[in-house]
Amino acid sequence: MSEIRKIAAKTAVVTGAGSGVGRAVALALAGAGWSVALAGRRDEPLRETARLAGEAAPVLAVPTDVTDPGQVDALFATVEERFGPLGLLFNNAGTGAPPSLIDELSYERWRAVVDVNLHGAFLCARAAFRAMRAQDPMGGRIINNGSISAHVPRPKSVAYTTTKHAITGLTRSLSLDGRPYGIACGQIDIGNAATEMTRRMAEGIEQPDGRVVPEPVMDAADVAGTVLHMASLPLEANVQFVTVMATTMPYVGRG
Numbered sequence: 001m002s003e004i005r006k007i008a009a010k011t012a013v014v015t016g017a018g019s020g021v022g023r024a025v026a027l028a029l030a031g032a033g034w035s036v037a038l039a040g041r042r043d044e045p046l047r048e049t050a051r052l053a054g055e056a057a058p059v060l061a062v063p064t065d066v067t068d069p070g071q072v073d074a075l076f077a078t079v080e081e082r083f084g085p086l087g088l089l090f091n092n093a094g095t096g097a098p099p100s101l102i103d104e105l106s107y108e109r110w111r112a113v114v115d116v117n118l119h120g121a122f123l124c125a126r127a128a129f130r131a132m133r134a135q136d137p138m139g140g141r142i143i144n145n146g147s148i149s150a151h152v153p154r155p156k157s158v159a160y161t162t163t164k165h166a167i168t169g170l171t172r173s174l175s176l177d178g179r180p181y182g183i184a185c186g187q188i189d190i191g192n193a194a195t196e197m198t199r200r201m202a203e204g205i206e207q208p209d210g211r212v213v214p215e216p217v218m219d220a221a222d223v224a225g226t227v228l229h230m231a232s233l234p235l236e237a238n239v240q241f242v243t244v245m246a247t248t249m250p251y252v253g254r255g
């Protein structure tokens with residue numbers, strides 16, 4: 001067995017890097033000197049993230065659909081070729097379905113959410129794990145983006161909530177299986193960062209009692225600071241799970 005790394009190489013793949021949390025994390029990493037590969041389906045938002053990163057560090061837009069095994073493998077091959085050993089995957093790309101009860105949710109819509117949130121996360125984690133295990137010295141870090149929905153559901157969110165609970169299983173499995181190879185795996189569970197996905201939180205979102213109520217949101221940059229901290233630890237230390245949420249959002253207690 002080859003030597004195990006103590007500090008992750010400062011090279012990262014961020015999925016969903018063209019918007020929201022992914023963009024904020026990519027900018028924080030680049031600002032801290034990480035080389036960052038930006039993945040997402042749309043090229044233009046990835047280029048905008050690269051432009052915002054400026055000259056701080058090498059940043060590379062690699063348009064990728066995380067549900068496509070061939071595209072995911074090509075992403076990680078490009079990263080190895082351009083940046084060398086892989087230090088970090090921020091497994092962030094995600095999507096939801098319009099609010100619906102399970103009997104109102106089409107199989108196609110369910111499949112679309114599972115494809116991105118679960119199959120995409122699996123494919124990216126698999127490629128990162130493979131690279132981190134094969135490189136010399138071995139090791140690296142995977143940070144999965146879960147959600148408060150990895151703990152409790154919002155009304156009518158069966159597909160999103162199910163996939164985010166599954167992410168916790170992915171995190172725990174990789175955390176265990178990665179030990180012999182110096183691969184650390186942790187999870188960040190976010191509540192109400194202001195992004196495209198949470199636009200309706202500020203406008204008003206259905207509560208368990210049926211009321212539609214605006215909820216507080218926080219800046220995605222405040223999530224990015226936490227991910228940067230997780231990424232910056234030596235590989236012998238790991239933030240296993242962390243929750244970062246808008247302080248006064250309904251979650252803890254009775255709402």
Ligand SMILES: NC(=O)c1ccc[n+]([C@@H]2O[C@H](COP(=O)([O-])OP(=O)(O)OC[C@H]3O[C@@H](n4cnc5c(N)ncnc54)[C@H](OP(=O)(O)O)[C@@H]3O)[C@@H](O)[C@H]2O)c1
Binds near residue numbers: 040
């Ligand atoms: N904002 C919050 O409060 C919050 C709370 C809990 C969890 N999260 C999680 O945070 C992550 C990011 O969400 P966000 O709030 O930043 O929303 P967002 O701005 O909508 O970001 C989602 C990103 O995922 C990418 N994506 C979607 N499908 C993809 C695919 N098939 N292949 C590659 N990339 C894909 C999108 O880019 P393209 O469309 O260009 O592909 C987009 O950049 C998600 O996993 C979400 O569940 C967010």
